[in-house]
Amino acid sequence: MITYAFWFANACFGGGLLCNLLQFIRARDVIDRVQAFDTMVINAIALLILFGTMNATGHYFEASLLFAMVGFVSTVAFCKFLLRGDIIE
């Protein structure tokens, strides 16, 4: 049962990643692209945690923490660049 639940969650987050990719491609504005990218990072974190839990190793948690930090910093940097034309003034 737990294996099916793991594969169901994997399929859901994989489908979500595909939705985000479609939104990333068809977006008209830069903001929409940044937002789709931000959501892609969140789905990738979920997939990493699921993979680490399925294989019963703790190594993937550090990777997901790094993913979370880099995704947040890159979203803020993109938005700051769009707002001010410069990232660090």
Added chain:
Amino acid sequence: MTLVSEIAISVLLVIGGVFGLVGSYGLLKLPDTMSRLHAPTKASTLGIGGVLLASILHFALIEQKYTVEEILVTIFLFITAPISTHFLAKAWLHRNARPEDLPETGTDCGWIGYDLAEPKEAEGTESD
């Protein structure tokens, strides 16, 4: 005991997966940028929360290992999701909305993302 913990983990995994898929589908489905802001940030953090709770329970109940990294990831995501949404809204307002079109804020300060002087001058020149 094993069956109960397996049922709990499976329910959390299914709830997390459904919320994650709904959040990403809402990003695809909602009409404009400002309404698209709320779908992924609410649902994806809830989805991630379900998956992380399932991971904590799986490691604690089945593998007999107690880990704290999931709590770190959860706290980090829950703190940063509103901040990045706020930045996205600010950038959208700065690029797409003119100060005249925005409603009154009701305070001395203008809308965020614009200089304080600009809405004041716009109000002064229009004076309707």
